[in-house]
Amino acid sequence: MNISNGQLWKYSSFIQNENHSFNKDKILEIITKEQIDDAYLTISNWKSYNPTPLLVLNKLSKELSLNKIYYKDESKRFDLKSFKALGGAYAVEKITKGNKNTTVSTATAGNHGRSVAWGAQRLGLKCKIFISEFVSDARGKAMEALGADVVKVKGNYENSLLECIKQSTDNNWQIVQDVAWKDYMLVPTLTMAGYSVMMKEIIGQINDDEITHIFLQAGVGGMAGAMVAGSARYLKNIPKIIVVEPDSAACVMESIKSGKIQKVNILRESLMGGMSCGEPSLVPWEILKNSVDNCISLPDDDIARAMKLFANGSFGNDRIIAGENSAPGVISLIASCNDQNIKNTLNLNADSNVLLIGCEGDTDQEMYKKLLKD
Ligand SMILES: Cc1ncc(COP(=O)(O)O)c(C=O)c1O
Numbered sequence: 001m002n003i004s005n006g007q008l009w010k011y012s013s014f015i016q017n018e019n020h021s022f023n024k025d026k027i028l029e030i031i032t033k034e035q036i037d038d039a040y041l042t043i044s045n046w047k048s049y050n051p052t053p054l055l056v057l058n059k060l061s062k063e064l065s066l067n068k069i070y071y072k073d074e075s076k077r078f079d080l081k082s083f084k085a086l087g088g089a090y091a092v093e094k095i096t097k098g099n100k101n102t103t104v105s106t107a108t109a110g111n112h113g114r115s116v117a118w119g120a121q122r123l124g125l126k127c128k129i130f131i132s133e134f135v136s137d138a139r140g141k142a143m144e145a146l147g148a149d150v151v152k153v154k155g156n157y158e159n160s161l162l163e164c165i166k167q168s169t170d171n172n173w174q175i176v177q178d179v180a181w182k183d184y185m186l187v188p189t190l191t192m193a194g195y196s197v198m199m200k201e202i203i204g205q206i207n208d209d210e211i212t213h214i215f216l217q218a219g220v221g222g223m224a225g226a227m228v229a230g231s232a233r234y235l236k237n238i239p240k241i242i243v244v245e246p247d248s249a250a251c252v253m254e255s256i257k258s259g260k261i262q263k264v265n266i267l268r269e270s271l272m273g274g275m276s277c278g279e280p281s282l283v284p285w286e287i288l289k290n291s292v293d294n295c296i297s298l299p300d301d302d303i304a305r306a307m308k309l310f311a312n313g314s315f316g317n318d319r320i321i322a323g324e325n326s327a328p329g330v331i332s333l334i335a336s337c338n339d340q341n342i343k344n345t346l347n348l349n350a351d352s353n354v355l356l357i358g359c360e361g362d363t364d365q366e367m368y369k370k371l372l373k374d
Pocket residue numbers: 082084111216217218219220221222223224273274275277325326359360
C-alpha cells in the first residue's frame with residue numbers, strides 16, 4: 001500500500017507566522033531553565049518513572065524521502081497513557097508540597113484530570129474533579145478509579161471550570177489547572193515545565209541527530225509551548241515549529257494570524273477531543289506567538305485511518321497505539337509533503353529529521369476500539 005498517497009490526506013489551512021523570531025532567552029524568561037530542570041529532577045525520581053520510547057517511522061520516512069521521522073510514544077507514559085501525566089501530577093506535588101491536609105481540584109476534558117488525580121493519589125491527598133456533560137463516562141470512571149471525587153457539571157468545559165473555581169473558593173481547595181488566566185500563571189507554567197520532560201528524554205534518545213522540524217498538536221497550546229521551551233533549553237539548533245490543530249478549533253492559528261490572542265467559536269466538537277479548545281492559554285501564547293513558524297489545520301476525516309495505520313505497523317516497524325490526538329501530527333506531515341508549496345516553505349527534504357509527538361494512547365478505550373473498527 002502506498003500510505004502517503006497525496007489524494008488521501010487532507011489539510012484545511014496552512015499559514016506562515018509573519019512575527020516569527022525564535023529567541024531562546026525570551027522563551028526561557030517565561031518558563032525558566034530552573035523550572036524546566038526542577039521538573040526533570042523531580043519527575044525522574046518518581047518510583048515508576050521511565051522515559052517513553054522514541055520510535056522511528058522508517059517506512060513513512062522512506063516513502064516521503066525524508067531522513068528520519070521520530071515519534072515520541074506517550075501511550076507508554078506511566079499507566080496514564082498520555083503526556084498529560086507529566087504536567088498535572090508534577091504541579092500537584094509542587095504546590096501542595098505533599099501537605100496531607102490539602103484537597104486539590106481541577107476541571108478537565110479527561111487526561112489532565114487523570115494526571116491531577118494520580119498526582120493526588122501518589123501523595124495521599126483528596127481530589128475533586130469537575131467534568132462537563134460531554135466528557136465520556138469512561139473518562140470519568142478512570143479518574144474515580146484513581147480515588148478522585150468526580151463531579152459532572154451541566155454545559156461545556158467552561159461551565160465545569162467556573163463550577164470548579166466556585167466550589168474551590170468556597171471550600172479552600174487548591175486548584176491545579178493547566179490553563180492560565182490573569183492572576184493564575186504559576187500552576188500552568190509548572191504544568192508545562194512537567195511536559196518539557198519529553199524534550200529532555202528525546203535529547204537522550206536521538207544520539208547526535210539534529211531535529212529539524214517539530215509538529216506540535218495544540219489545544220490551548222500548553223504542550224506546544226512546553227516543547228518549544230524544551231527546545232530552547234536543550235537543543236543547540238532551532239528547529240522549524242509547526243502547530244497542528246483541528247479546523248473547528250484552530251485558535252492558535254487565528255491568534256498567530258492576527259498577532260494577538262483570538263477566541264474562536266467552536267461550532268462542532270472535533271474528534272481530536274483534547275485539542276478542541278477555543279482560546280490559547282496566556283502562558284503558552286507568550287511563547288508561541290514568536291517561535292511558531294507555521295500553523296496547519298485539519299478536518300477529522302483522516303484521524304481513524306491514521307490510527308489504524310499506526311496500529312498495524314504501516315508507518316514503521318512498531319505497532320503503535322495512537323489515540324485521536326496522536327494522529328494529526330503524521331497527517332499534517334504527509335499532507336505537507338504532498339503539497340509542493342508547503343514542502344518548499346517548510347524545507348522538508350532528504351536531510352530532514354522530523355519529530356512527531358504521539359501524545360496519547362487509548363486513553364478512551366471505547367472510542368479507540370470504535371474508531372479502529374469502523
Ligand atoms: C490528550 C490531549 N489533550 C490535550 C492536548 C492539547 O494540549 P494543550 O491543551 O496543552 O495544547 C493534546 C495534544 O495536543 C492531547 O493529546
